[in-house]
Amino acid sequence: MSDRSQTLAKVLELIEPFNKKGVAVSESTRFAQDLEWDSLTVLDFVANIEDEFDVIISMNMQAEIETVGQLVDALEKLKA
Amino acid sequence: MTDLFSKFDPLIEQREALLKTGLTDPFNLVMEKVESPTVAVCNGKRTILLGTYNYMGMTFDPDVIAAGKEALDEFGSGTTGSRVLNGTYGGHKAVEQALKDFYAMDHAMVFSTGYQANLGVISTIAGKDDYIILDIDSHASIYDGCAMGNAQIVPFRHNDIEALEKRLKRVPEGAGKLVVLEGVYSMLGDIAPLKEMVAVSKANGAMVLVDEAHSMGFIGEHGRGVAEAQGTIDDVDFIIGTFSKSVGTVGGFCVSNHPKFEILRLVCRPYVFTASLPPSVVATAATSIRKLMDSADKRAHLWENSKRLHQGLRQLGFQLGTDEPQSAIIAVIMPDLEKGATMWEALLNEGLYVNLARPPATPAGMTLLRCSLCALHSEDQVGEILGMFAAAGRATGCIS
Numbered sequence: 001m002s003d004r005s006q007t008l009a010k011v012l013e014l015i016e017p018f019n020k021k022g023v024a025v026s027e028s029t030r031f032a033q034d035l036e037w038d039s040l041t042v043l044d045f046v047a048n049i050e051d052e053f054d055v056i057i058s059m060n061m062q063a064e065i066e067t068v069g070q071l072v073d074a075l076e077k078l079k080a
Numbered sequence: 081m082t083d084l085f086s087k088f089d090p091l092i093e094q095r096e097a098l099l100k101t102g103l104t105d106p107f108n109l110v111m112e113k114v115e116s117p118t119v120a121v122c123n124g125k126r127t128i129l130l131g132t133y134n135y136m137g138m139t140f141d142p143d144v145i146a147a148g149k150e151a152l153d154e155f156g157s158g159t160t161g162s163r164v165l166n167g168t169y170g171g172h173k174a175v176e177q178a179l180k181d182f183y184a185m186d187h188a189m190v191f192s193t194g195y196q197a198n199l200g201v202i203s204t205i206a207g208k209d210d211y212i213i214l215d216i217d218s219h220a221s222i223y224d225g226c227a228m229g230n231a232q233i234v235p236f237r238h239n240d241i242e243a244l245e246k247r248l249k250r251v252p253e254g255a256g257k258l259v260v261l262e263g264v265y266s267m268l269g270d271i272a273p274l275k276e277m278v279a280v281s282k283a284n285g286a287m288v289l290v291d292e293a294h295s296m297g298f299i300g301e302h303g304r305g306v307a308e309a310q311g312t313i314d315d316v317d318f319i320i321g322t323f324s325k326s327v328g329t330v331g332g333f334c335v336s337n338h339p340k341f342e343i344l345r346l347v348c349r350p351y352v353f354t355a356s357l358p359p360s361v362v363a364t365a366a367t368s369i370r371k372l373m374d375s376a377d378k379r380a381h382l383w384e385n386s387k388r389l390h391q392g393l394r395q396l397g398f399q400l401g402t403d404e405p406q407s408a409i410i411a412v413i414m415p416d417l418e419k420g421a422t423m424w425e426a427l428l429n430e431g432l433y434v435n436l437a438r439p440p441a442t443p444a445g446m447t448l449l450r451c452s453l454c455a456l457h458s459e460d461q462v463g464e465i466l467g468m469f470a471a472a473g474r475a476t477g478c479i480s
Binding site (some may be wrong): 029038039043044047050051054055056058059060062 | 216232237243246247250444445457
């Protein structure tokens with residue numbers, strides 16, 4: 001498995017506990033519109049991502065991230 | 081043409097649906113007469129005020145009013161100018177001196193509102209490539225200060241010391257760090273573990289700004305706030321405060337011991353590009369601040385009031401924002417906006433005003449009836465207030 005697909009697998013795993021609606025998640029799934037997350041859910045999810053990858057995802061960066069795929073790309077950049 | 085207002089449609093609809101039920105608009109109340117810090121006339125009815133932030137009841141203090149009238153006579157109704165041009169009068173320097181004396185700090189800078197103080201200081205000192213680490217439940221003025229600047233914004237879970245520490249440790253080496261906290265969080269009335277949070281921030285090389293808007297004059301031995309009460313005020317770099325709560329007028333400020341602090345007067349846009357406070361306002365503020373230094377008895381009475389109301393509301397069966405009273409704010413948690421608005425109106429009909437607070441101002445989508453006590457509420461008034469809560473709560477089915 002490539003680095004990117006490993007990152008994607010981990011992100012999908014971390015999404016599941018917050019995927020209350022049981023949405024089928026892919027790279028094009030949007031956090032706000034499709035998963036319908038509120039700001040507190042986002043905070044908890046981002047905290048888990050930050051802990052897992054040992055990075056900071058500031059609100060400025062979050063504003064640019066709409067989909068699961070974009071988050072994976074951002075993480076790949078942050079880890080590099 | 082796209083109507084730019086169509087984005088407000090969901091809110092317009094929610095509001096119309098609520099008002100269609102015949103409820104009084106909770107965000108459109110008029111105080112027709114104000115008799116004292118604790119009593120006003122609303123809709124022709126004498127109403128006890130329990131949602132004013134007028135913690136120390138200074139708005140009708142005779143010395144404060146006399147100082148304002150004198151300044152109005154001697155210096156006129158307004159300055160018509162920026163602090164850095166023609167808008168600094170003797171009174172502005174005098175109120176800054178009063179603040180320096182009150183906080184025992186080297187520098188004080190007065191803004192036209194508390195909102196502008198946060199907006200100005202935060203947006204100015206944290207620049208591009210710096211990091212602002214802030215509590216997720218921070219006040220709108222803090223978030224707006226973040227949005228106005230260019231720093232990276234990193235929120236952490238409310239009052240979570242470990243979450244703060246983790247984020248501090250992940251900030252890239254060499255980047256500037258500003259931690260923004262509040263002494264009292266105004267929605268639920270809970271306080272921050274400042275001692276631990278300031279220590280963690282300092283250990284990781286961050287500067288610390290604490291907004292003490294809701295604690296000034298009341299919490300701490302000298303009324304300097306939660307940082308004073310927890311013995312950590314000497315390690316706080318910037319304290320933000322307001323004149324619109326315990327001080328009893330309008331205006332905002334920042335106090336600090338930073339040796340280069342005064343340069344902010346030239347680079348802080350919300351300080352420079354707005355008119356300064358009217359002479360009467362700074363005169364009332366200076367007089368009030370000096371009287372607050374010496375108000376230990378009033379502080380003690382305000383604590384008594386807060387404890388009694390908190391305990392009484394709990395006994396009636398209301399769900400409150402904190403298990404113990406931590407400040408002069410007591411938040412009653414309502415199940416939803418409709419029930420909250422109904423209860424708010426029932427209280428108003430009983431003759432009691434409280435704040436109805438709802439998202440996005442509140443955390444976790446809560447609807448709150450927020451009560452803030454005043455040192456001038458008498459024991460009898462607190463008893464009356466509890467009676468009104470009991471009657472309105474039963475009439476609306478909020479309690480059994």
